[in-house]
Amino acid sequence: MSGPSLPFFPPDLFDDERELLLDTVRRVGLAEEQKFILGERTARFEAALRERLGAADVVACGSGTSALMLILRAMEIGPGDEVVVPAFGCAPLAASVVNVGATPVFADVHPWTMVVEPYEVEESITSRTAAIMPAHMFSVMADMPTMRALADRHEVRLIEDSAVAQGAVLDGIPAGRWGEAGVFSFVQVKTFGSIGEGGAVVTDDAEIAERVRMLRNHGQDGKQRFVHHVIGFNSRFDEVMAEFQSHRLTGLATRLERRAQIADYYTERFQPLVERGIQPPPPGRDGRCFYVYSLLADRRDELKRHLAERGVGTHVYYPTPLPAQPAFAEYAASDRFWPHAELACARILALPIYPHLTDAQASSACGSWRCRSTRT
Amino acid sequence: MEHAATLAGARAGSAASAATVPFFTQAAGFAAAWPRIEANLNAVIEGGKYSHGPLVAEFEATLAEYTGAAHVVGVNSGTDALVLLLRAAGLRPGEEVVVPAFSFVATASSVALAHGRPVFVDIDPVTYAIDPAAVPEAITERTRMIMPVHLFCQLADLSGIAEVAQRYALTVVEDSAEAIGMHWDGTHAGLQGAGGVLSFFPTKTLGAIGDAGAVITNDPKVGEIAAALRHHGRFGRTLDHFPGISNETVLPGFNSKMDDFQAAVLLAKLATLDADIARRAVLAAAYTERLTDCPGVRRLPTVVKREVETDAVFYVYLIEVERRDELVAHLAANGVGTETYYPVPLHRQPCFAELGHRVGEFPNAEAACAHAVALPLYPDLTEGQVDRVCELIKGFYR
Numbered sequence: 001m002s003g004p005s006l007p008f009f010p011p012d013l014f015d016d017e018r019e020l021l022l023d024t025v026r027r028v029g030l031a032e033e034q035k036f037i038l039g040e041r042t043a044r045f046e047a048a049l050r051e052r053l054g055a056a057d058v059v060a061c062g063s064g065t066s067a068l069m070l071i072l073r074a075m076e077i078g079p080g081d082e083v084v085v086p087a088f089g090c091a092p093l094a095a096s097v098v099n100v101g102a103t104p105v106f107a108d109v110h111p112w113t114m115v116v117e118p119y120e121v122e123e124s125i126t127s128r129t130a131a132i133m134p135a136h137m138f139s140v141m142a143d144m145p146t147m148r149a150l151a152d153r154h155e156v157r158l159i160e161d162s163a164v165a166q167g168a169v170l171d172g173i174p175a176g177r178w179g180e181a182g183v184f185s186f187v188q189v190k191t192f193g194s195i196g197e198g199g200a201v202v203t204d205d206a207e208i209a210e211r212v213r214m215l216r217n218h219g220q221d222g223k224q225r226f227v228h229h230v231i232g233f234n235s236r237f238d239e240v241m242a243e244f245q246s247h248r249l250t251g252l253a254t255r256l257e258r259r260a261q262i263a264d265y266y267t268e269r270f271q272p273l274v275e276r277g278i279q280p281p282p283p284g285r286d287g288r289c290f291y292v293y294s295l296l297a298d299r300r301d302e303l304k305r306h307l308a309e310r311g312v313g314t315h316v317y318y319p320t321p322l323p324a325q326p327a328f329a330e331y332a333a334s335d336r337f338w339p340h341a342e343l344a345c346a347r348i349l350a351l352p353i354y355p356h357l358t359d360a361q362a363s364s365a366c367g368s369w370r371c372r373s374t375r376t
Numbered sequence: 377m378e379h380a381a382t383l384a385g386a387r388a389g390s391a392a393s394a395a396t397v398p399f400f401t402q403a404a405g406f407a408a409a410w411p412r413i414e415a416n417l418n419a420v421i422e423g424g425k426y427s428h429g430p431l432v433a434e435f436e437a438t439l440a441e442y443t444g445a446a447h448v449v450g451v452n453s454g455t456d457a458l459v460l461l462l463r464a465a466g467l468r469p470g471e472e473v474v475v476p477a478f479s480f481v482a483t484a485s486s487v488a489l490a491h492g493r494p495v496f497v498d499i500d501p502v503t504y505a506i507d508p509a510a511v512p513e514a515i516t517e518r519t520r521m522i523m524p525v526h527l528f529c530q531l532a533d534l535s536g537i538a539e540v541a542q543r544y545a546l547t548v549v550e551d552s553a554e555a556i557g558m559h560w561d562g563t564h565a566g567l568q569g570a571g572g573v574l575s576f577f578p579t580k581t582l583g584a585i586g587d588a589g590a591v592i593t594n595d596p597k598v599g600e601i602a603a604a605l606r607h608h609g610r611f612g613r614t615l616d617h618f619p620g621i622s623n624e625t626v627l628p629g630f631n632s633k634m635d636d637f638q639a640a641v642l643l644a645k646l647a648t649l650d651a652d653i654a655r656r657a658v659l660a661a662a663y664t665e666r667l668t669d670c671p672g673v674r675r676l677p678t679v680v681k682r683e684v685e686t687d688a689v690f691y692v693y694l695i696e697v698e699r700r701d702e703l704v705a706h707l708a709a710n711g712v713g714t715e716t717y718y719p720v721p722l723h724r725q726p727c728f729a730e731l732g733h734r735v736g737e738f739p740n741a742e743a744a745c746a747h748a749v750a751l752p753l754y755p756d757l758t759e760g761q762v763d764r765v766c767e768l769i770k771g772f773y774r
Binding site: 011022095197219232320 | 398413417418420424427488624627718727
């Protein structure tokens, strides 16, 4: 027996798509047009996402991380510019900013929802601020109406890191469409995960879209080959991925609903444990999307071990706040502190949540949990 | 059953249609490799990790054996590999890297993306690679590295490069994106200096069915940093290890992870790479035989003899001709695809306009841009198709 009986990262994610995967690779490999990146399949996939979101444009690219860099570059954000990012989250939030030559400024997060605090963002804005970049976190969208108001009031750009939130809708507006540009990530674990690395930029701004299209393919304009108008990246989309994702798009709503059902169930089961030091995320569906189901728990590491012993895999996203990571230490202002981010890092524990998780499995995760909490 | 029918169709299709000659296809080779590809894809599904997973690990190990590199870091593209290599080799912001004025844009854009400055020098007109004699005048006190590019069928003058690099204390990083299978005195391309890269873009000698690349190096530090940079700057085990996503972030990195389905295809094709290279050599020789002394053809590929043993690998069969664009149109009208590598030299690309270079600064690079055209060359190509291409060229200049 290798690994837990209820793994956190499911090893059988696409077992039911075996034929689809094999057929797709074979079809693209043998196709008459012998076109492997940014072809008709990618165009169709982009159009399908566009239609679904009601967005003016969707530009498929190499990854969610790369999508953030493409947006920053499309907005001509670079050396001398500051970008306000959450102090708690995934490395690309800060790395994308550093890698275009700009400076990340860290803002603390809400202690429960773990998304960036509007007042912390506002406090971080200076005359050098070019953009604010809130991120949706685990299952909760950032407070985008307030972010929009802040961006307008301070005349800075609004970039929405919606990499984890594809499928979430807040006040009737889908994640990805609140910012001037948003991103999606298709790495396998995401809500619209795929069989490889991929991402997309979502925008209603035709100028951003046009620039992103050039930047993703070496600064070429799509008409004249080997003429490079701007210094671009290689951040292209594979035709195999495009075809696979186009097929999977039809089942997305069902899979999102299943994730939400499991989350509802977890929250209901964990709600009574709040006084025992276990805090589930807020209930509800507006502005929510259950990419990761994360709890905040006292004595987290003990609990993680306890669950592991009972065959329940968990994961700690993220054990260290971004300003405390060695990569970003030089951007951590010495007179600022991020106590909520630190608290989140110490208490967070994510539980298995994926569409093919059965009721019995979800129940067993909770059972293991209760066993421990009643013991203490 | 349906599989078998389609596969047979792919073989018949490429063999029969001598009249149309696409610039590139790998359909027949893909069909032949399909049983191995399918087995590898099934292994991807069994492993359950679809990028940066077990097949990528296996591909890296197999490629290390093939190239003799101590460290192979599978990434998303040859371009990403260059950026990671430059950063891993220690390029600091504002430092200059000497690059040829004639290459694919990534040679120079990777330097800019790594926050360095590309400095162009002219090429040798025969090898299309940096002319070592042109390097000294490009040196300033900020010059830190030199990046020879190995284009089309042979290596740059690596002895000359090593000499000039030593004289000016430059780190050598090789844009060996096209150079899989090429060796200099027994050492595989990319392994002379701090490291090199490989591109597995589908048209390459070893091609995936989408974007993929690798950093190759014998320097453990370069290998370790490049490996961290491709996975968000995280050190420690991340390859084929999910929990590595929470490892400490030590460097501002990228997501440049390789897809396992690409590794599955690459592993399958690597099994026939030497045979594919031999096939390319046969086809290149067929072109040369038919095009020697052809009016209008200014230059055929010439593999330069070096003082040490080297080997050519015909990734691209590039010729220089009179009235190039007219010839390209003539061939296209007759169903023959070509590619113009490259119509504009790097110093004249709009994205480098701010460097202020003028026409005439790098005459060899500019001449190549005016006359060069690449003919179809891939293992699926038949001798009949080579005949057809050469007859059309001869007919055009008759």
